[in-house]
Amino acid sequence: MTQQAAALQTYNNELVKCIEDLCSKREELNRQIKQEEEEKERLEHDIRVLSEKLSRVNESLGQRLAALTTFDRTIAETKAAYTKILESSQSLLSVLKQETENLSKTTEPRRKEH
Template identity: 45%
Template sequence: MAMQAANMQNYNTELAKCIEELRDKREKVNQAMSKEERDRGVIQRELATLTEKYHRLNDSIAKKAEAIGEYDRTIQETEAAYMKVKDDLRCREHCPIVIFDRLSKAHRRFC
């Protein structure tokens, strides 16, 4: 009987030791989880900030792309108008010479 009591006491001591080890492990896991929750909160705030910055950049890029399109259209229209003016000037420089030559030839024939 004394031996059974001693065995029972050993089991109780061993069980108490196991329970204490489990509590220690639980506390370590709880501390790790708390740290991860804090880290998650930091990341969530950073993510919100980065998401807002991302949307602002997207809007800015879209506006700049629209401005580039407007510049491209303006450049094309201006180049087309310039070419037309250039052609008109070339014609005006050339036309008086042609007209003068024709008048000179006609004048020689009749005079």
């Protein structure tokens, strides 16, 4: 019986050690789970913050692109109007020179013919 008691004691010691090892592993796993849950919460918070920033940047970008389109349209319209002014000025100058020439011809004294 002493041999059986010794074997039983050995089994009992090993069983207790296995249970303690399992408990230790469980505690380590639980610590890792808590750590990952905290990281997950931080990441979700960061995602919310970044999503809000992205939304604001997209809104601002949309407004700036619309303003850019307005600038481009205004510049194009102004250049077209300026080109028309230049063309009209050139035409006016040409007409004025022609009229000046005609007026000069009519107001010059005539040469006497022999």
